[in-house]
Amino acid sequence: MTKTTDAAPLRTSQAMLSKVPEITLWFWVIKILCTTVGESFADWINMTLGVGLELTSIIFTAVLAVTLAWQLLLRRYVPFVYWLTVVVVSVAGTLYTDILTDDLGVPLALSTTVFAAVLAIVFAVWWRSQRTLSIHSITTTRRELFYWLAILVTFALGTASGDWILEITGWSPGVSVLLPAGLIIAVVVGWRLGANPVLSFWLAYILTRPLGANLGDWMGFPVTDGGLGLGVGLTSIIFLTAILATVIYLSVTRVDAAENQRSRGPITTTRNRERVMIGYFAVVAAVAGGLLVWAGVQPHSTAAASEEGTSVSAVLAPGQSATAHFPSGNVDNYRVVLQDTLDLVKAGDHAGAVIRIADLETAWDKDQSTLKPLDGSGWSVIDGQIDRVLTAIRSSSPDRATESDAVTTLLATLNS
Structure with a gap:
């Protein structure tokens, strides 16, 4: 891909020298x-x-x-x-x-x-x-x-x-x-x-x-x-x-x-x-x-999870809390965003819910390097549930019941 036989460069008074590098x-x-x-x-x-x-x-x-x-x-x-x-x-x-x-x-x-x-x-x-x-x-x-x-x-x-x-x-x-x-x-x-x-x-x-x-x-x-x-x-x-x-x-x-x-x-x-x-x-x-x-068609985790290398099938042991080892300030921030999103979903403001849930995704991705080393299992469980929430709210055919269920489930996990 170093040369081509296509039309030669224009040779007019307005022509410039080549503005791009050769393909080496x-x-x-x-x-x-x-x-x-x-x-x-x-x-x-x-x-x-x-x-x-x-x-x-x-x-x-x-x-x-x-x-x-x-x-x-x-x-x-x-x-x-x-x-x-x-x-x-x-x-x-x-x-x-x-x-x-x-x-x-x-x-x-x-x-x-x-x-x-x-x-x-x-x-x-x-x-x-x-x-x-x-x-x-x-x-x-x-x-x-x-x-x-x-x-x-x-x-x-x-x-x-x-x-x-x-x-x-x-x-x-x-x-x-x-x-x-x-x-x-x-x-x-x-x-x-x-x-x-x-x-x-x-x-x-x-x-x-x-x-x-x-x-x-x-x-x-x-x-x-x-x-x-x-x-x-x-x-x-x-x-x-x-x-x-x-x-x-x-x-x-x-x-x-x-x-x-x-x-x-x-x-x-x-x-x-x-x-x-x-x-x-x-x-x-x-x-x-x-x-x-x-x-x-091969078994693998959902797209959002696979991009982070996690699995949405992660589970916790009986009685184990997903947030037990995470700073309360981070968890409280997630709860606020989720509650706002749930309120918007219930009010029928789908566009507002899409915008608000993006704040959760941004905060979660930003905190990954801090939270995941503290509790890999808890992090994977919450990550998988966040994927479910994002998928439900960003669906091309959103269903209010599905959105509410996904958000409510994640809130319950954060409140456990």
Whole structure:
């Protein structure tokens, strides 16, 4: 995926030098680093620092506007500005998907479908306007705007589809890394065998998002949950440091600048071979779909629990209290949120209940690192009941009795 034979860049008085890096190994290394930061850094600010999903999204939308404006004002590829924009787009795309899922209760299957449709529309309009989707032709402001819009949607799509896969399969973070990694290898093989370079590039670009997100989860999750136990804060620092070191290297050497890559010549292919390789990609997609269907019917915990590495089937010994070892202040906070939610449910204010229950999810996720070591069994029981509450209230077809029952059960557990 280093070159493509698509339409050449425009050569007009308004044409700029290439605004994007050449597709070398360095490109994919730093792209995966950026996607991992997008997942871990968003979680760190939202949950660990307690900023909240909505405020974090507003902050990064403003930061995205500033960094994108900076990138658009440049007339050539500048590694620091370009990759800073990618990092911010990664975080923003993650946050937008999280808002749909966590705040608005949109099912991951629906958000994945919608983002895929939006991406298809972006590509269709881009092609109709410019007659090429090649990133080697990003030499005008209009093409660059199409490019960054496509990048933003691919991050949102990758986040939604990656979370959806976890929901379907219940895989642990370490295992979940293998699927996108394997699909990327399959795309590279297809490209080497003659698949369309532009198609291969965008397929790999989308797949790096769930790969980076799952990699970040694997490194940040506790060891007891199948992770490395580094935490989202340390994971973010490690990857931001790696990104900074790589950007400095690229800024000094400019090994990924377009003017230093032209002499290598394009990798050519034929239309017939490209058609054959489309069939190859279809087979790969069918195999991946079959694997997901198989994994989906295997016994595993619910999606929300699997993301945290817990099981909703955890039970307590007779007479044991789930909250006995937890600070009373934390438990009281959960009770207040649940009582407010129950009141809203009984009053028929479903939208208000959805908004209020998000406060419980945020507080619970923030307190996980503190509470779980105190009593793993109690934590798992409450976590499973919280999952049930979230599922009931965020259902696309909410039932007041089901919502009330789930909330009441959890309140009883907290009051035990």
